[in-house]
Amino acid sequence: MNDEEMYLIFTKVRIAFPDDPDLTSPAPVRGLPEDVAAWLATNLPPLRTQIPHAAFEEAAGVALAGLYGPRNTGLIPAQDLADLLAASRFTHLGDARAVERAVVYAARLRGRRGWAAPWPGAVNAIFRMVRIQVPAPLQWIYDNLGRPPASPRSWRLAREIDFCAAVVSGALISGRCFCSERCNDFLQSDYQDRGNDLHIPPLTAASDCATHSFSCWDQQQPLGLFIWENAVREHLGATPSGPQEFRRGMLAKLAVDGSLAAGETMRCRQFLGIPAQGSEPAQGLALTCYGEVEAHDRCEHGHFPCRIKDLTWRLWYVGQRGQVPIRRCSSCNYFYFQFNKRSCPFCDANAWSRRPGRAYVPVRRAWLTSAEISHRLPTDTGLTPERSAELQDAIEQRLSEPHRTFAKRFLLNDRKTDIDAIAEAMNLDTRARRQSVEEVFARLADLLPQPPELAQENEPEVNP
Amino acid sequence: VKPAALTEKHLFAERLRPLLDDFRFTWCSPAVRSDGIVTVSVHPTSSDEGTPELLVSVFDGLPPPPSVHGLPWTIRRADTGTIVRVGNTDRGRFWLAGLAPGEYRLEIESLIPGELIEPRATAAAPQTDWSAGQITPAFAEVQYADKVAEQEFTSDDPDQTVRSARITQTREGRLTLDVEIQSDSELWGKQPLARFRIWNDSSELLAQGYIGLYSLVGGRAFGKLDLDGFAPDLRSWLPARCYLRIDPQDPRRLVAQDRDDLEQSLACTDDPRCREAVAAALGNLPPSGQRPAFGEEEV
Numbered sequence: 001m002n003d004e005e006m007y008l009i010f011t012k013v014r015i016a017f018p019d020d021p022d023l024t025s026p027a028p029v030r031g032l033p034e035d036v037a038a039w040l041a042t043n044l045p046p047l048r049t050q051i052p053h054a055a056f057e058e059a060a061g062v063a064l065a066g067l068y069g070p071r072n073t074g075l076i077p078a079q080d081l082a083d084l085l086a087a088s089r090f091t092h093l094g095d096a097r098a099v100e101r102a103v104v105y106a107a108r109l110r111g112r113r114g115w116a117a118p119w120p121g122a123v124n125a126i127f128r129m130v131r132i133q134v135p136a137p138l139q140w141i142y143d144n145l146g147r148p149p150a151s152p153r154s155w156r157l158a159r160e161i162d163f164c165a166a167v168v169s170g171a172l173i174s175g176r177c178f179c180s181e182r183c184n185d186f187l188q189s190d191y192q193d194r195g196n197d198l199h200i201p202p203l204t205a206a207s208d209c210a211t212h213s214f215s216c217w218d219q220q221q222p223l224g225l226f227i228w229e230n231a232v233r234e235h236l237g238a239t240p241s242g243p244q245e246f247r248r249g250m251l252a253k254l255a256v257d258g259s260l261a262a263g264e265t266m267r268c269r270q271f272l273g274i275p276a277q278g279s280e281p282a283q284g285l286a287l288t289c290y291g292e293v294e295a296h297d298r299c300e301h302g303h304f305p306c307r308i309k310d311l312t313w314r315l316w317y318v319g320q321r322g323q324v325p326i327r328r329c330s331s332c333n334y335f336y337f338q339f340n341k342r343s344c345p346f347c348d349a350n351a352w353s354r355r356p357g358r359a360y361v362p363v364r365r366a367w368l369t370s371a372e373i374s375h376r377l378p379t380d381t382g383l384t385p386e387r388s389a390e391l392q393d394a395i396e397q398r399l400s401e402p403h404r405t406f407a408k409r410f411l412l413n414d415r416k417t418d419i420d421a422i423a424e425a426m427n428l429d430t431r432a433r434r435q436s437v438e439e440v441f442a443r444l445a446d447l448l449p450q451p452p453e454l455a456q457e458n459e460p461e462v463n464p
Numbered sequence: 465v466k467p468a469a470l471t472e473k474h475l476f477a478e479r480l481r482p483l484l485d486d487f488r489f490t491w492c493s494p495a496v497r498s499d500g501i502v503t504v505s506v507h508p509t510s511s512d513e514g515t516p517e518l519l520v521s522v523f524d525g526l527p528p529p530p531s532v533h534g535l536p537w538t539i540r541r542a543d544t545g546t547i548v549r550v551g552n553t554d555r556g557r558f559w560l561a562g563l564a565p566g567e568y569r570l571e572i573e574s575l576i577p578g579e580l581i582e583p584r585a586t587a588a589a590p591q592t593d594w595s596a597g598q599i600t601p602a603f604a605e606v607q608y609a610d611k612v613a614e615q616e617f618t619s620d621d622p623d624q625t626v627r628s629a630r631i632t633q634t635r636e637g638r639l640t641l642d643v644e645i646q647s648d649s650e651l652w653g654k655q656p657l658a659r660f661r662i663w664n665d666s667s668e669l670l671a672q673g674y675i676g677l678y679s680l681v682g683g684r685a686f687g688k689l690d691l692d693g694f695a696p697d698l699r700s701w702l703p704a705r706c707y708l709r710i711d712p713q714d715p716r717r718l719v720a721q722d723r724d725d726l727e728q729s730l731a732c733t734d735d736p737r738c739r740e741a742v743a744a745a746l747g748n749l750p751p752s753g754q755r756p757a758f759g760e761e762e763v
Contacts, residue, residue, distance in 0.1 A: 071490075071493070110498070110499065117497070117498075119496075120493070120494040120495050120506075121494060124508070127505070163521070166519055173498075174500060176523075176526065212526075250526060258528075
């Protein structure tokens, strides 16, 4: 509900009790704009009892019914009005919480017809309350991530906002939020998996999702704040931790046709002396590069080594990034991707942490699978000139045709070519394509990064 | 064994249909029906240019499940029943714009599969109850009940080609026939027309017509026809046993003798998407030819 509706509701009370000084403050009834007065006369139903027998709560309840209740069903019956007032618990003129309690109550009615059915105006009021919260994060996503890759031509931001508001409000009203189904896309852990280890209930996808209902509203907190905390949680772009909190909300799992994903990435901390130039979220970080580090340990601006002590959450569209194992150098305490058989690029020590962590890198040349299939599988680590020469020799010596051609195109040539395009250009069917991928993986395993499934690891060691 | 997705869809459809019974809304005003699980809502919004729009949403959980995607919907004038908009839902949503002020009725096809019935068997085997393909005699009397009455049939071939053939008696007492087909199945072969036939115990063909189909997501197709208008005598036949059969119809195999049936089918079809298929078949009718006799053709 908005200010105008609040004004109308309590104006009705003031109309009902024009002589009561407690109920006529703070704004006088006289002097109403003509159109508002006309609206009140035609839309708000009369009180069922005559003043002074009517109570102040009844005037407010009737006003609520007139604003949010069903049309063409007559006056609200006494029992329905009593139930509404019991749910709203009006205490004083201008009791905004009472109006919110009444609206939530009316939107969650379960009858089929008349006043026992959900009130259209109440459902629409909640829809509008949610809709107020949705545009800012969606606009930020649209500005920073662009259109979703698989969106149809008719995709429009304004309509996405309306749609998200409708679904989020529907989930809050009915309590049917299953956003934890997408916990893998947002690196949210499952309750049982972690609870057994930690012996305390952690904040997981399931525990977050369980609060996405008006039944969890304490009826004291402002309703708009409750909606914000469940649907959005954090301003995207305001702080580097924005995506980390946002991913736990309802909107992250729904927005942009459900194509968002989130994870931890490595962001370059090279000191530049100028404001951060990396891609989002860069606000609040000054004088460092903040470019995203790719799997060859160079950031998108070419800085090396990048000296990263902690990982940064960010959002992307499903399929745009893949997971790669990382380890922390125990000597300098920085994370790096290239820990296999190498010393630390910063301090030259060969003292890697025993347990690897994982970070995401942009999918440019996913190996084993194409980008469209999953963003959770490991991706290629990119090429330095030395590594390119090393790979080329190995391909020539270890592989036969057509796997040799496949490997050259896949690992050495056009870096934006993916498996699908290569297979199509080589007229490889699905089986031949899989054989080539497996052959490349088997023969060049020592030169390619280990996928996380094959790495000997226990718990990820990130964000110590 | 029914696939799990079908069962979930069945449950969803069971919930959706009562909510959409005589669902009316006024242009630019909110409306909502909910049973606590499935919610159908109409929200006033505005377009980028500021013109008023209505967002119609079918909610069955966040994120939207597949069951709310691709449902055919129809908007009719509440007073005249004239169709003003048609379309399919996109993840449970669609927008309406440019409607004249007034009251409208929302129809969304729930696309429910019915009981497992093999229509072909009904012609050969003696039937003892309505569940084997017989049209229920309950339709013999016109009912103006608050609740719609209906009966459904489904083929039990491996592809479940006829996902649903449903006879419905509306609140106004009219009988309608709608079919949902797995159009890309081998049996159906993506034919744009469904031929329905009604016959009695003596294998006398009482009525035969065509339902124009339009495509849905997942290789399915849907079509609807006013059965009362097509066969005004249907109710008088029902005290005797009558059976329903649905077959694919290749428009190229239609002959001039089918013109009357096609024209009558077209006259009893008001959905523009269904009319398009029937009208196309009518326009391509050959000048003359012979049609196989009833019972000779293959299903």
